[in-house]
Amino acid sequence: MSDTLFALLHLAALLAVVVYAIASFVAGNTSRGILLVLLLAIYYLLVLHKAVRKEIARRRARRSEPR
Numbered sequence: 001m002s003d004t005l006f007a008l009l010h011l012a013a014l015l016a017v018v019v020y021a022i023a024s025f026v027a028g029n030t031s032r033g034i035l036l037v038l039l040l041a042i043y044y045l046l047v048l049h050k051a052v053r054k055e056i057a058r059r060r061a062r063r064s065e066p067r
Contacts, residue, residue, distance in 0.1 A: 014040070 021036035
């Protein structure tokens with residue numbers, strides 16, 4: 001239960017940063033928006049990418065299993 005709660009809070013924080021980056025672009029703060037997008041991309045590559053690829057592989061393996 002706590003893992004699910006942690007994941008949901010983490011997702012909400014990431015979405016908040018994405019919304020803030022978009023709002024920065026709209027407000028004319030392009031340098032801040034670009035910095036936020038770059039930092040989110042670096043975060044994804046360093047922290048999330050391995051777990052995302054592992055989950056995709058797990059779902060593909062589960063789908064291809066004979067029933």
